[in-house]
Amino acid sequence: MSDYSKKRFLVIDDQPMAREALRTVAQTIGAFAVEFASNYQDAIYRIRNNTPDIILCDYVLGDGRSGQQLLEELRRFNLLADEMIFMMVTGEQSYEQVVSAVELVPDDYIIKPFSPDKLLLRLDRIMAKKEFFREYYQEKRRQEFANALAILEQHRASEAGRPYRFEICRQQAEVMLISGDAEGAEAAYRDILENYEFPWARAGVARSLHRQNRLDEAREEIDRVVASTPTFFEASDLKANICMAQGEHGEAQQILDEVAKKTPRNYLRKRQLAEAATLNGDTETARAVMSDIVANDTMPGAVTPEDRLALARSQIDARDLISAEKTLIGLKESDVQNLALDEQASYAALLAVSSPGRGKPRFVGLRPALMSAHLGANSRLDILRSALSLGDHELADTQAKALLVGEEAKKSFGAMRKHYALHGREQDFRNIQKQVALKRIHHDETPRADA
Incomplete structure (x- = not known):
């Protein structure tokens, strides 16, 4: 049996009497250090600043939050070490919701009211596993x-x-x-x-x-x-990712929209939804979802410069260039300089479209690097869009070729075709496709030296 007098407990419950009851049970099994958190934000603050060994968390946390959502956030930001114990405390009416969740399961759950002996039995079993x-x-x-x-x-x-x-x-x-x-x-x-x-x-x-x-x-x-x-929402996320990789953006968006409605505070899923909507050409959904993320994903450090780039991208797609410019210039120059080349390229490309006077010099200055750098699909699409708008066909076609030979070719194809069509270069895009296809065929038919 473990010595719980040396373990730090955190009891999370929005009801004062319930918190006291849980502390009493914890003290009965030997706990000495027992802290309280009365709500979701308080819990995250305490876990960040004084990491507990054992968390006893009620499933219902008030303000529309649940212990399951807290567990999601802790895992998302790596605040829950493998050695820590997260036990969900639930009433019978919430029991089904806890045990039916296939993803992000707690270490254990216990139905209240429960005796100190029952808690001790459960904790001893988990502690043995953690030690193993x-x-x-x-x-x-x-x-x-x-x-x-x-x-x-x-x-x-x-x-x-x-x-x-x-x-x-x-x-x-x-x-x-x-x-x-x-x-x-x-x-x-x-x-x-x-x-x-x-x-x-x-x-x-x-x-x-x-x-x-x-x-x-x-x-x-x-x-x-x-x-x-159907309750394994992470499986739906994966299915949507696979659909996007196959170029089936409408189906991906539909899948994510349905799951996001059931998990309205899962902002990682909403980011995925915004990406699917962007690729599907649903500019209003993409803009609304990214605006929601930037405004309401309140975990410290949750909203990144990349999120603001995605918001600006959605605003440009919706032809709201004034809002896109405001979003982009709201980023500190020091933050922009600290971005990887991918994100710096996206920033310059998006700013060149939304505010040519501000963005074109930066974008043109990056051009030599953009012609040869290894970049992600989103950045290449941003560069392609900006290059087409500036009439830089060489730079745009270089990005298109790189996208067409990459693993995300199907995912990016619709967006590329749309941008070329907007600038009256559909035939040029078809010619690039033919060049890439012929090169691939030639590569596949070339005998290997060790054959």
């Missing part, structure tokens, strides 16, 4: 993935690891995926599915296939998960 995986957690946090996998393999072969066999397999697959071994992760997830049809394992296969750009196979796998487990 402690060395693995440390190596994963250091990104020493080979060491982490070696520890997991030792655990898998041990008698002590038998109660955790599926968790060990899951962690092995996750580490492979994080470290870039998508093929190894796929094999590991498939091994799990041979024993049990876990939705998360089937989704893991789909994620692994997506990383390998095997999109049709990934789509087939994730369709099965979404159909069988």
